[in-house]
Amino acid sequence: MLTDRSHRRLWRRARALSEGLELPDPFDAETFLTLLAERRGRPIEVLPVAVDAAIPCGLLLTTDHADYILCTPGTSALHRQHILVHEAAHLLCGHDRMPTPETSGVRALLPGLSPDLVRRVLGRTVYAEPAEQEAELLASLILHRALREGPAPGRDHERAGTLVGAPSRRPERSRV
Numbered sequence: 001m002l003t004d005r006s007h008r009r010l011w012r013r014a015r016a017l018s019e020g021l022e023l024p025d026p027f028d029a030e031t032f033l034t035l036l037a038e039r040r041g042r043p044i045e046v047l048p049v050a051v052d053a054a055i056p057c058g059l060l061l062t063t064d065h066a067d068y069i070l071c072t073p074g075t076s077a078l079h080r081q082h083i084l085v086h087e088a089a090h091l092l093c094g095h096d097r098m099p100t101p102e103t104s105g106v107r108a109l110l111p112g113l114s115p116d117l118v119r120r121v122l123g124r125t126v127y128a129e130p131a132e133q134e135a136e137l138l139a140s141l142i143l144h145r146a147l148r149e150g151p152a153p154g155r156d157h158e159r160a161g162t163l164v165g166a167p168s169r170r171p172e173r174s175r176v
Contacts, residue, residue: 010134017092018141027146029084033069036088042066044091046084048073058083062096082139089138095131 022039024031030046037044042065049059049070057079059070069087071080090096 006130010130010137013093014134014138014141017138018145021092021142021145023142023146023149025149027143029081029088032142033084033088036091037067040067040091044069044088046071050074058087060087060090060096062091067091067096082143085142086135086139089135089142090131092138093131093134095135 022035024035033044033046044067046069050073057072057075061068061070069084071083071087075083
């Protein structure tokens with residue numbers, strides 16, 4: 001459990017990380033991952049993987065050459081966006097450089113993947129873990145910032161719709 005002091009430190013760090021990021025305009029999680037991959041100098045691939053209730057709906061898997069976000073394919077656009085940004089937040093926080101835990105989640109999802117290939121696996125396991133709290137807070141702050149920094153006055157509803165997974169509407173052209 002976090003103390004008041006460590007809680008404040010977590011918030012300061014997450015705010016600083018969030019405010020220092022370049023966000024795509026309009027915000028799109030896939031474009032955000034592309035920008036992050038460029039910043040990190042290594043690819044980030046999103047892999048749709050069917051999961052059961054015992055396995056997290058999103059996992060971050062890092063190897064020596066690339067990062068992979070495993071994401072359940074049958075979820076809403078809003079949930080998918082949050083999963084992608086949450087897993088990206090693990091990268092932004094440096095959680096991929098922490099000691100490697102047991103990789104049973106990856107073995108269940110990708111049984112043919114060699115454990116020697118996997119450098120780090122992060123998934124939503126227990127929210128009480130500091131790394132999960134930090135990633136969740138940072139993801140929420142990124143998405144809040146994307147909503148707050150709408151493209152133009154009067155178009156806030158379009159920005160909000162994009163963030164919650166609503167289909168974009170193109171202006172109708174007048175018929176002449």
